[in-house]
Amino acid sequence: MSAIIQRLARVSFTFVMMNVAAVSGLVSLSLGRRVWR
Amino acid sequence: MDTVVLIEAFFWTALAVTLYVYVGYPTLLAAWARLAPKPVHRSPVTPPISIIIAARNEAASLQARIENLLASDYPSELMQIIVVSDGSTDPTADILAFYKGQVDSVLLPPGGKACALNAGVEVATHDVLVFTDARQSFAPDALRALVAPLADPHVGGVSGELLLDCESGGGTSTIGEGVGAYWKYEKWLRKQESLIGSTLGSTGAIHALRRELWQPLPPETILDDVLAPMQVVLSGARVVFEGSARAYDRVAPEAAAEFQRKTRTLAGNYQILRLQPRLLLPFVNPVWLQFISHKLGRLLVPYALFLLFICSAALSARHPIYAVAFAGQVAFYGLAAYGAVLDRRGRAIEADIT
Numbered sequence: 001m002s003a004i005i006q007r008l009a010r011v012s013f014t015f016v017m018m019n020v021a022a023v024s025g026l027v028s029l030s031l032g033r034r035v036w037r
Numbered sequence: 038m039d040t041v042v043l044i045e046a047f048f049w050t051a052l053a054v055t056l057y058v059y060v061g062y063p064t065l066l067a068a069w070a071r072l073a074p075k076p077v078h079r080s081p082v083t084p085p086i087s088i089i090i091a092a093r094n095e096a097a098s099l100q101a102r103i104e105n106l107l108a109s110d111y112p113s114e115l116m117q118i119i120v121v122s123d124g125s126t127d128p129t130a131d132i133l134a135f136y137k138g139q140v141d142s143v144l145l146p147p148g149g150k151a152c153a154l155n156a157g158v159e160v161a162t163h164d165v166l167v168f169t170d171a172r173q174s175f176a177p178d179a180l181r182a183l184v185a186p187l188a189d190p191h192v193g194g195v196s197g198e199l200l201l202d203c204e205s206g207g208g209t210s211t212i213g214e215g216v217g218a219y220w221k222y223e224k225w226l227r228k229q230e231s232l233i234g235s236t237l238g239s240t241g242a243i244h245a246l247r248r249e250l251w252q253p254l255p256p257e258t259i260l261d262d263v264l265a266p267m268q269v270v271l272s273g274a275r276v277v278f279e280g281s282a283r284a285y286d287r288v289a290p291e292a293a294a295e296f297q298r299k300t301r302t303l304a305g306n307y308q309i310l311r312l313q314p315r316l317l318l319p320f321v322n323p324v325w326l327q328f329i330s331h332k333l334g335r336l337l338v339p340y341a342l343f344l345l346f347i348c349s350a351a352l353s354a355r356h357p358i359y360a361v362a363f364a365g366q367v368a369f370y371g372l373a374a375y376g377a378v379l380d381r382r383g384r385a386i387e388a389d390i391t
């Protein structure tokens with residue numbers, strides 16, 4: 001049970017992180033920050 | 038309009054967008070792929086290919102990358118390897134000098150990956166272009182598998198499959214496990230999209246294009262592996278997914294690095310809309326519905342989630358359904374916070390070990 005919750009927690013964390021990254025991506029692009037190499 | 042009605046409308050719209058992107062669209066795609074698949078006529082062809090690698094300060098992995106390509110079972114006389122050094126200041130040039138005769142090198146001042154790829158295509162001598170990065174490795178039969186769908190004249194591009202070491206799950210890396218699960222889901226979507234027409238981009242680690250369909254990339258391009266294939270799709274050809282053409286890679290081990298990578302990817306998705314606004318036109322883009330549902334939907338979901346949270350909090354006292362929705366989201370974000378703690382703890386353990 002604990003392993004399942006930990007797995008769900010890891011996937012949830014990644015999902016949230018990716019959505020925050022989507023907003024961060026828009027901000028970076030709007031401000032003209034270098035996000036490519 | 039009554040404020041409560043307005044908030045309710047926002048709530049249901051945000052819920053509908055989120056559910057469509059993560060449930061409705063995948064369900065539609067699975068049904069579509071099952072009911073009306075478009076077959077690809079694969080053949081064991083071996084056209085001459087030009088393999089292009091853009092590298093900046095990749096000396097640590099470049100030698101292994103070149104050796105891996107030379108060890109491929111693809112006929113060596115049909116294979117041109119081009120490495121474009123994009124302003125490298127490490128021993129990249131020395132490695133390329135060592136492989137002179139086997140590898141064509143282009144040494145450029147720093148200009149970005151898109152410029153490096155454009156330069157690589159300029160010196161390519163063959164009609165099939167294969168793109169890869171310095172960090173990954175190919176399975177020995179990956180190149181043969183990658184070009185097999187090009188036997189079909191309707192196919193203009195092929196994306197291979199990138200296998201991340203974290204896909205099998207397990208380990209203490211939180212971000213690795215989460216990214217592995219996400220990447221499996223993403224590849225499933227790409228496979229279904231390929232079955233009904235075209236994928237919405239390729240895997241930068243392993244993809245091929247017909248040279249005649251290549252269009253030089255604007256220098257500021259962030260996602261070359263989306264823009265180049267989408268230009269092929271806009272020209273009317275298909276870009277398909279070939280699961281047996283395999284490349285291998287490690288996932289960025291830390292959440293911060295992965296966050297940076299995702300920020301770049303999603304900034305690139307916004308940029309694609311600016312570089313190719315035709316993608317938004319249903320009568321011009323043959324994969325319009327898929328593009329709107331998959332790429333645009335992904336960009337809208339963060340705002341929909343935020344709206345959903347605010348609206349359900351505001352409405353939670355008015356009806357049990359909103360209270361349940363709010364409690365569900367609090368539980369979900371609590372779980373994500375626990376995931377962040379696990380990630381931090383996992384990194385602390387790794388630091389102790391090393």
